[in-house]
Amino acid sequence: MLPLAVATSVLAYVVDYKVVHPRLSPGFDQRMKDRDMFFVYAAFGVGLVLPWMARCGVRGKGSRRGR
Template sequence: MPRRPQPSHQRRSQQAGPPGHQHAHQPFSWTRVFRRALVSGSLASVVSTAVIMAWSRRVDGATPAGTNAASQWVWDRPARRARGWTWRHTAVGYAIHHASSVFWATMFEAWRQRHPTRPLAKASAVATLAYVVDYHVVPPRLSPGFEHRIARPGMLTTYAAFALGLYLAGLHRRGLRR
């Protein structure tokens, strides 16, 4: 049976838009936001942790020191001095950093779902907001902790790496849809 041609206004609305374009008929979905935040937050966590470890090695001579310091949420000040690889400090510190990264990625992904343009600017804004909250809003014990083990340029590089991780996850996702 031959198909009847669709009116042109229907064909246009069903065509894919530019990469990253969200159609007006696609409703906001927290499920989609959380799923995407798990991916982008995980990538941002891994990328920023690699930077933290590189700076820890350079400044402190102990690769896991910056990651260990994040375990101050659980172990308080002694975590800031932990230098070696341990479950107590390294694993807990990374878990805290990772959970925080997914938290911030949720904000990024919700913003991107509502307004998909300029993802690098959004990633940078979320990373900047994370820095402000981490160092000017929450109590010092709830700061990331790595500031005690890496230099100020390392902190800037870490938050830039975090933004880059958020952004790259979106690029990868866009590439998969093509």
């Protein structure tokens, strides 16, 4: 699921800033640095994968719940 979330985030960036006419792009990049734009799209990807992780019960390696 994580690769799908990453691919979706990258696709969203490409569509927002390479495919769509600049007049129709989101525009919040005008006030943000490039590094911050990375974090915006990374947060989007995390937001896509978190519901799946919660539903599937994905836990860290150190978790002992349910044993």
